[in-house]
Amino acid sequence: MAKSLLRLMTELSSRKWISQLTGKFAHSSASRHLIPRFAKIYGISIEDAEKELHEYRTLNQFFTRRLKPGLRPIDPNPDTLVSPVDALITGIGPIENGLLLNVKGQDYTIEELLNQSPYTQKYKHGTYFVLYLSPTDYHRIHTPIAGNLVESEHVPGKVYPVNDFGLHHMKRVLSRNERLITYIRHHFGEVVVVKVGAMNVSSIQYVNPLPKSLEKGQDLAYFEFGSTVVLLTENGTFTPRSDLALGSTVKMGEALGTIHPKA
Known part of the structure; x- marks a missing residue:
C-alpha cells in the first residue's frame, strides 16, 4: 500500500x-x-x-561545478572507452537482440531508448552501461572516446526519479524520461551517450559551442541535478573490463574496457 x-x-x-x-x-x-x-x-x-x-x-x-585540474586523469590508451561520468553502475551487460535485460528488474528495448532512431540496428548486439549520478557526484559529462559527433537528439519526456526506487517501481523510466542522445563515431565504430533527465532536473545542457570533433575526456554536457547516463557500444566493437559489475563505482576518465575492430 x-x-x-x-x-x-x-x-x-x-x-x-x-x-x-x-x-x-x-x-x-x-x-x-x-x-x-x-x-x-x-x-x-x-x-x-x-x-x-x-x-x-x-x-x-x-x-554544475568543474573540478580542479588533474583530479580526473583520462586513461591515455586510444583504444579504451572511458567512463563519461562519476557514477554507480546500476546496469551492465550485453545487449541481447536489442534488449537491455533486467535493469533493476525491467527490460528496455533499444528502439524505445533511442526514440526509434534509424541507428538502432548498430546497437542490437552491443554492450550497455547504466551509470547513476547521485547528488553527491560531480555532474559534468565528458566524451568517452575520441571521435566525431554524428548526431544529437533531444527527446522530450517525463522527469521521474532515476534512483533505486524510480528504476524498480516506476514503469520504464529510462525510456519515458527526457533524454539527450549523442552519437559519436570513433576509429572502430560508434558509441551513443544517452543522458536521462530526472526529477528536479531543470535541464540537460550541452557545452556551447559543441564541437564536431571530440577528444576523449572533453567536456560534453552537464546535468542540473542528479541523473543517469546510458552508454551503448556498437555491435562487436567493445570488450568490457572483467572486474566491473553491478554496484561498481567508476570515475570520469576511468577505463571501462577496450574498443576494437568489429568481430
Whole structure:
C-alpha cells in the first residue's frame, strides 16, 4: 500500500513544470545560501571544486561545478572507452537482440531508448552501461572516446526519479524520461551517450559551442541535478573490463574496457 501511494505521488510530481520551478529557484541568487548545507548533507568533497564555496552565486552553479585540474586523469590508451561520468553502475551487460535485460528488474528495448532512431540496428548486439549520478557526484559529462559527433537528439519526456526506487517501481523510466542522445563515431565504430533527465532536473545542457570533433575526456554536457547516463557500444566493437559489475563505482576518465575492430 505504501509503495503504491508513493508511486502515485511520484507520478503526480513528475510533471516538467515542477522541475522547472525547482530549476528556477536553483538558478536564483537566493539559492546560494543553501550551498554549504547542501554540500554537508550530501558529503560533497568541496576541496575538489574548482572554486571556493563563496564564489558560486547560485546552487546551480555549484551543482554544475568543474573540478580542479588533474583530479580526473583520462586513461591515455586510444583504444579504451572511458567512463563519461562519476557514477554507480546500476546496469551492465550485453545487449541481447536489442534488449537491455533486467535493469533493476525491467527490460528496455533499444528502439524505445533511442526514440526509434534509424541507428538502432548498430546497437542490437552491443554492450550497455547504466551509470547513476547521485547528488553527491560531480555532474559534468565528458566524451568517452575520441571521435566525431554524428548526431544529437533531444527527446522530450517525463522527469521521474532515476534512483533505486524510480528504476524498480516506476514503469520504464529510462525510456519515458527526457533524454539527450549523442552519437559519436570513433576509429572502430560508434558509441551513443544517452543522458536521462530526472526529477528536479531543470535541464540537460550541452557545452556551447559543441564541437564536431571530440577528444576523449572533453567536456560534453552537464546535468542540473542528479541523473543517469546510458552508454551503448556498437555491435562487436567493445570488450568490457572483467572486474566491473553491478554496484561498481567508476570515475570520469576511468577505463571501462577496450574498443576494437568489429568481430
